[in-house]
Structures are given as structure tokens and as C-alpha cells.
Amino acid sequence: MTSLLQLLIYGLVLGSIYALGAIGVSLTFGILRFANFAHGDLMTLGAYFGLSFVSLGWPIGVSLIPAALATVLCAVVIDQLIYRRLRREAPVILLISSFGTALILRSLVQIIWGPNNQVYRSSLQLPWRFWGLRLKPDWAVILLGTALLVVALHFFLQRTRVGKAMRAMADNFDLAKVTGIDTESIILWTWAIGAILACAAGMFLGMDTRLHPTMGWRLLLPIFAATILGGIGRPYGAIAGGLVIGVAEELSTLVISPAYKTAVAFAILVLMLIIRPTGLFGGRA
Amino acid sequence: MLSYGIFFLILVGIYGVLVLGLNLQWGYAGMFNIGVGAFFAVGAYASAIVTTPLTSDHLGGFGLPFWVGFLTALAAAGSIAFLIGLITLKLRSDYLAIATIGIAEIISQILKNEGWLTNGVRGITRIPRPFRGWIPGQDTLLYLGLVLLILLVVYWGSERAYRSPWGRVLRAIREDEPATLAAGKSVLKFRLQAFVLGSMVMGLAGALYAHFVNFISPEAFQPEFATFIVWVMLIAGGSGNNRGSLLGALVIWGVWSGSELLTNRLPAQWTTRAGPLRILLIGILLQVILLTRSQGLLPERPPKPILSASMGQRQDLSHNQDPAG
Numbered sequence: 001m002t003s004l005l006q007l008l009i010y011g012l013v014l015g016s017i018y019a020l021g022a023i024g025v026s027l028t029f030g031i032l033r034f035a036n037f038a039h040g041d042l043m044t045l046g047a048y049f050g051l052s053f054v055s056l057g058w059p060i061g062v063s064l065i066p067a068a069l070a071t072v073l074c075a076v077v078i079d080q081l082i083y084r085r086l087r088r089e090a091p092v093i094l095l096i097s098s099f100g101t102a103l104i105l106r107s108l109v110q111i112i113w114g115p116n117n118q119v120y121r122s123s124l125q126l127p128w129r130f131w132g133l134r135l136k137p138d139w140a141v142i143l144l145g146t147a148l149l150v151v152a153l154h155f156f157l158q159r160t161r162v163g164k165a166m167r168a169m170a171d172n173f174d175l176a177k178v179t180g181i182d183t184e185s186i187i188l189w190t191w192a193i194g195a196i197l198a199c200a201a202g203m204f205l206g207m208d209t210r211l212h213p214t215m216g217w218r219l220l221l222p223i224f225a226a227t228i229l230g231g232i233g234r235p236y237g238a239i240a241g242g243l244v245i246g247v248a249e250e251l252s253t254l255v256i257s258p259a260y261k262t263a264v265a266f267a268i269l270v271l272m273l274i275i276r277p278t279g280l281f282g283g284r285a
Numbered sequence: 286m287l288s289y290g291i292f293f294l295i296l297v298g299i300y301g302v303l304v305l306g307l308n309l310q311w312g313y314a315g316m317f318n319i320g321v322g323a324f325f326a327v328g329a330y331a332s333a334i335v336t337t338p339l340t341s342d343h344l345g346g347f348g349l350p351f352w353v354g355f356l357t358a359l360a361a362a363g364s365i366a367f368l369i370g371l372i373t374l375k376l377r378s379d380y381l382a383i384a385t386i387g388i389a390e391i392i393s394q395i396l397k398n399e400g401w402l403t404n405g406v407r408g409i410t411r412i413p414r415p416f417r418g419w420i421p422g423q424d425t426l427l428y429l430g431l432v433l434l435i436l437l438v439v440y441w442g443s444e445r446a447y448r449s450p451w452g453r454v455l456r457a458i459r460e461d462e463p464a465t466l467a468a469g470k471s472v473l474k475f476r477l478q479a480f481v482l483g484s485m486v487m488g489l490a491g492a493l494y495a496h497f498v499n500f501i502s503p504e505a506f507q508p509e510f511a512t513f514i515v516w517v518m519l520i521a522g523g524s525g526n527n528r529g530s531l532l533g534a535l536v537i538w539g540v541w542s543g544s545e546l547l548t549n550r551l552p553a554q555w556t557t558r559a560g561p562l563r564i565l566l567i568g569i570l571l572q573v574i575l576l577t578r579s580q581g582l583l584p585e586r587p588p589k590p591i592l593s594a595s596m597g598q599r600q601d602l603s604h605n606q607d608p609a610g
Contacts, residue, residue: 029379034379035379035383037319037382037386082572082575082576085576086575086576089579091378091379092315092317092378092379093575093579095317095379095382096317096516096520096571096575097571097575099516100513100517100568100571100572101568101572103509103513103564103565103567103568104565104568104569104572106561106564107561107562107564107565107568108561108565110558110560110561111558111561111562111565114557114558115557115561213561218390220386221383221386221387221390224383225383225387228380228383257398259394259397259398260391260394260398262387262391262394263391263394265387266384266387266388266390266391269383269387270384270387273373273380273384274372277376277380
């Protein structure tokens, strides 16, 4: 029972990281209509920007702010330099391009910060113990940080003009366009939101494990699985999808080798595609 | 210098086979496969397992002739593609891309973790090179002959397929799926055929690679070298065009090998960063091609419809009846 609870808690931590990544993928998928294969590497980039500020001696929480801004800047520059010019092409051309962007970002990370594992903090953290459960304080930070970001996102989407426009565009792109929404500026906002969340997810992942140039790329499959599970263009679905995938992956380690966690995300993805391709929250098929 | 040239051409040939396989999927039928490296790896491992001499390190040691290995590679890559295709090909195109990335990830985990099957990260050694010792000292030259022969057969087959009614249906599906469906074609069946066939060609390229380098490990099938560069070759050469595919393989492999000469001149503290620098270069090259010349060096030129071209070519009329539907 204890070990089940332990796995469940860690599943929620991992699921929070997936959820933050999946919201960005879901929004760009819904609004720009292509699967952004560079999103995982944007997370890596955010984590390394964070590292640069942490190594100046700043606390991790404070480092998140300039790191997120830097990530937003990169995402917007990539959009303006590359994706904007390809928007008239078929979505799959954008997909190929994003695959190239992923490789560019990863090699830049390797060139600037080096190819080896790095950590935010080398000192060991003593876990809290409750009723036989071991909890790392970092996990609490990750769960709380995710909750805060999700609440902020909720208010942004429900209360602001930009947020409402964003939801309208994810729902029905053409309809949103004819009602006079400035699609180009909403696209920039989408990248900004996606990049902030990606940076947070990358930094959380770096806190939980360590930083490596392929850390984000490895997360791409569970993030896509979470996006599709929740329904494309459904940010709330992405949150649910991320948590489900995270918990399922952790619980699966009771029966299969942890090396095959990826296969669990894949299996859920495939099942979802067969049973209900629009996702739990009824996004686009 | 000569041996470097042979080495270079063998690799261009192997990549040429890979690009032709990808062209069958993406260039002909518009199916996005990001798991090229996975099918390449499956072919390489399948052929290695059945052809290596007796060993206790991993499954295999059957010591069978190389052509049995090649057939095993075709069968293994084809069956995995069949399963993936069945699940994803009726959905929208992005899902195939995501599913193939999943397969690639799972296969790379299997290669690393299933020691009994693949010897894990230590890899499989002593993969025999065909024709060893037939003409002393000329192993690689003979092997180049084999690679070129297979490349030629795959090229010839792809060209025939492109012009055949089968290829025409694939292009129709790519351009306008609802219209093709309305014309009574079984879209799913055609897609599945192209996907399986393309993946089998990739598996064959994997077998060619394994028997050339004699040693394979999971390291060799990283997405950068086994998937990404193949895509850049196809886009640069011209997707949908088989000659373009081969030109792309030659040019991009040339750029890739040439960039090594360049990075070798970098100061010593930069040498560890030379690898990512070269990948960065290829990545930027891809973006520039997509932005400026997205049809590639040799754009696709579909054959003219038979009705308008049939005036002087009576014998072509027999092709007009479409047996594929």
C-alpha cells in the first residue's frame, strides 16, 4: 500500500511536468495546427537558461523568471524567423521544420553548456518522512509551482481578452478569424504562454533529476500522448492527460521494468487513438 | 584516397537506399515517418542476429549466409511497420509521426535493455562481410558492388512503382484523399502497402549498414544520424523524385563528411563541440531549404496523364486500365 502511494505521489510530480509541457503543445497544435516537435527541446533550453542564473547564485524560484523570459524570446524569434514564413504551407511542412528546430536547439545547448549531465544543486536534500513515505521537498515545490501556473493560466484564459481569443482560435480557427481576431498577435501570445510553461517544466525536471541536452527530447512522447489524451487544443485536457500519463507510467513500474515507461505512454496513446481519437475533452480529431 | 572514396560511396549508397524507402512513404504517399532510424536499426539487428557466428552474448549465432540476413531484415522491418500502419494510417497525418517517434523510442530502449537479444549497449560484433576473401584485399570494393546493385534494384523498382497505376493512386491519395476515396480506392490499403514497403527498404538499408561496419550498437541509431539526416537528404534532393532522393543522399552526405574536415581545423578546446556544431549546420541547412526551395534540387515531375500523351504512344494505352483498384 505504501509503495503504491509512493508511486502515486511521484506519478503526480512527473505528471505535473508532462502537463506543463502538454499545455504548450496543445495550444500550438490547436492554434497553429501543427505538432511542434521542438517543444521538448524548448523545455531543455529553458532548463539551461535557468542553470545560467542559478550558477550566478540566484535561487531557483527567482531564476525561473529571467529564464522564462529568455525562453519566450527564443520561441518568438524562431516563430518570426521560420514558422511565420511557412504558415501558408501544409501543416506537415511546419512539422518537418520543427523537427529541424529541435535539432538546432539541442545542438546549441550542447555547444553552449556542454554535453554532460549538470545539476542545479549538488547538495543532497533530505527527504521528509510520513508514515513510511519518503517525500523530497523539491516535489512539493514542483507540485505547488505547477498548481500556481495552472491557476494563473486559468485566469488568463477565462478573464483576459487575449485568453478568450486564444480559446476561440483553438476551438474554430476560421470562425475566430472572420470575427476579427488579430491572429498573428494571438499566435505570438500562444508561443509566449507555451514557452513560459515549457521553461517551468524544464526547470522542474532539472530539479527532480538532472540537466542533459536530450532531457526534453525524451519527454516528447509522453507529452504528445498527454496532449492527444486530453484532446488537441484543450489546455485543461492537457493537464488531465499529463497527470494520467505520469501516474500510469509510475504505477506501471510495479509490473514492468522502469526502462519501458515510454511504452506505457505509447500504449495509452495508441488505445486513445483507437477508441476516441478526439481525446477525453473532445478536441479536434 | 581511393579507399576513402569507396568508403564514402558505400555510405552514400546505403543512405540512398534509406532515402528511397522514405520517398516511398513521404514522397509518394505523404506519410510522415519520424522513426526511420528504428526501421534501419531493426533491419541491422535482424540481419546481424541470424548471420553472426556462434556466441553466448546475445540471441543468434546461427551463422547463416548474408542473403538470409537481408530477407530477415525485410521481414522484421515490414512486420513492425504493418502493426504501426494498421493503428495509425486511418488517422490524420500527424498521428503517424507521433506514433513512429514512440516506436523509435521503444525500439531504442529494447536495443539498450534486452541484453539476451541485442547484447545491450555493448552491441553485436563479428557481423560477417559478404564475399570476404573472394578477391584478396578487395572486400570493400566487392561490397560497394553489392550496395550499388541493391540501390539500383530499389531505384528501378521505385521508378516502376511511381509510373504504375499503384503509384498514381498513392499520389492521388496524397493530393486529395476524399476524391480518391470517392473514386472507389481503398485508401487505407494503399497507404499500408506503401508504408510497409518503404519500411522494408529501410530495414534492408540497415542490413547493408550492419554488414559493412561489422559492429552495431544502439549508439549508431541515434535519431540525429539515422532519421534526421535522411529527412534532410530527401527534402534537399526533392521529395517525390527518386533521382532527387539519390542526389540528396550524395550532396548531404558530402556536406556532412566535408563539415568534418572543417571542424577538424577548429581549436582544440572546440573539438568536443564539433559534433553538435555539424548537426547545427545540417539543421540550419534544412530550414534554409524549406524556406527558399521547398521542392528540393530536383522537384517532382509526375508523368503526364496518359490521355494527353497517348497520341504517339499506342502501347501505353494498355496501362490505362487500372488493375490496382
